[in-house]
Amino acid sequence: MINQLSWKVGGQQGEGIESTGEIFCIALNRLGYYLYGYRHFSSRIKGGHTNNKIRVSTTETRAISDDLDILVAFDQETIDVNYKELHEGGIIIADAKFKPVCPEDTKAELYIVPFTEIAAELGTSLMKNMVAIGATCAVLGMEISVFNDVVDEIFGRKGEEIVKKNMDAITAGYKAMEVMLGEKLGAMELEKADGQKRLFMIGNDAIALGAVAGGCRFMAAYPITPASEIMEYLIKKLPQLGGTVIQTEDEIAAATMAIGANYGGVRAITASAGPGLSLKMEAIGLAGITETPIVIVDTQRGGPSTGLPTKQEQSDLMAMIYGTHGEIPKIVMAPSTVEEAFYDTAEAFNLAEEYQCPVIVLSDLQLSLGKQTVQPLDYGKVEIRRGKLVDTEIEESENKAYFKRYEVTQDGVSPRVVPGMKNGIHHVTGVEHDETGRPSETALNRKAQMDKRMRKLDNLTTTFQTPVYKNTPHEEADLLILGFNSTRGTIDEAIGRLETDGMKVNHAQIRLIHPFPADEVLALVQSAKKVVVIENNATGQLANIIKMNVGHVNKIKSILKYDGNPFLPHEIHTQCKEMFEYGNI
Incomplete structure (x- = not known):
């Protein structure tokens, strides 16, 4: 039995890849497993390669895994793009329809299952994703009955017959894979989870829920990846509470409407990504000089311009601090987990009204769209302060x-x-x-x-609750690793490996970006022999902000990644180890 599994499903956008991962995850989450998912998708509505990588564990996890146990492929491109992640002993489950072929250096074993054919025989080829889930269940030795409630919730409104057909598709996929596996049935059986009930959500949902809990009753926004889910969530929830959401003609209108609502006494929010924030900058300056509270969410993505709309990056940092012309007071917060995204967003409304200034909640694509297990939220921690x-x-x-x-x-x-x-x-x-x-x-x-x-x-840096998340077991550390937003879980995992290598490593995530908690960060920097800053951008923006505020320029080095993909634990582990061993830090 194994205590952790890495599973990925891939194909063309529009083939049900997202729903396959969603159904698989919901069922496992309800069994009490911890999950962390990251979806790779193209910046178009239909077509283009997409995949959803899910990590399943009996213990808490906040990072994408380095390797892969199971790859479910709906097309050849999925194999070609992702096969190198598979370790020896891994499994590829591929649809027979596209006549799958593995490259010569593939370490995994290929199983060809007629997903499309089986689904068509049951009524429609659209159910091929359910067949794939059934095939996965056979590898995991998992009872297909765990999917009964999930399938009923998703398809129940379409009638009992549709629910039955989808369960039949899962059953058929299981049986087809069972025959192929033979004695290897349940080869990757997971250890039993604790059965505890936990939430399973993306960061954007947590931000939106935090806004509701924080008293927000108006949102004005224009759709943009990767922020749109915040608006979509609030469109469903705010009218139930006497609030409303307006989809505006552009980001300029969204920002000014939110300012107007706040001026009228209603807690209001607007959310966008980098290009939208560029358009909002003049309005943010207006909020600053008129001292009108406003909460703005920026979900960072690859830039500049349209850039990489569906890929990970953390390159808006300087823009959020210095983007407005002239000088205004501004608060920039950077939650590093889904839970923090909820609590920080609720708190952002208090800070906006107490200090009568713009408050920016800074997220990134990995945090905003990565779906993960979340401990039950404590609504008793949320308070309303109107300054x-x-x-x-x-x-x-x-x-x-x-x-x-x-x-x-x-x-x-x-x-x-x-x-x-x-x-x-x-x-x-x-x-x-x-x-x-x-x-x-x-x-x-x-x-x-x-x-x-x-x-x-x-005085905000002294009154702000947890301006810096700290995992600092060592009074004197060989290495201090600093980051912000979604890199936290990956850094924590890499540190475990560095500690195994014999290094004393401390870790901190900067949660209050501006005004910067200089005294707290300085103390951490001074207590470490070397300092490395991990961030998804090309110019080391966080590292430069740290240097501006605490000095120690020669002591602080950067590990940067800006290819559109999030960090993997082995990348941080390897680069930190090499830099330390070879004296580059």
């Missing part, structure tokens, strides 16, 4: 002056009112203004307002 929002009657001033919406205060945060509040009238403008909002270009006023806005965040 200096005036909710009591405002007394009329003796000279009937306008309300000092931009009053110069010691902490930089002014009292805030919603439109229509008696005696709360004030101006709102994108040009520099005085305390009541009236345009003013005097030097003294400009300096007073700029200083007020910029000191808002002076």
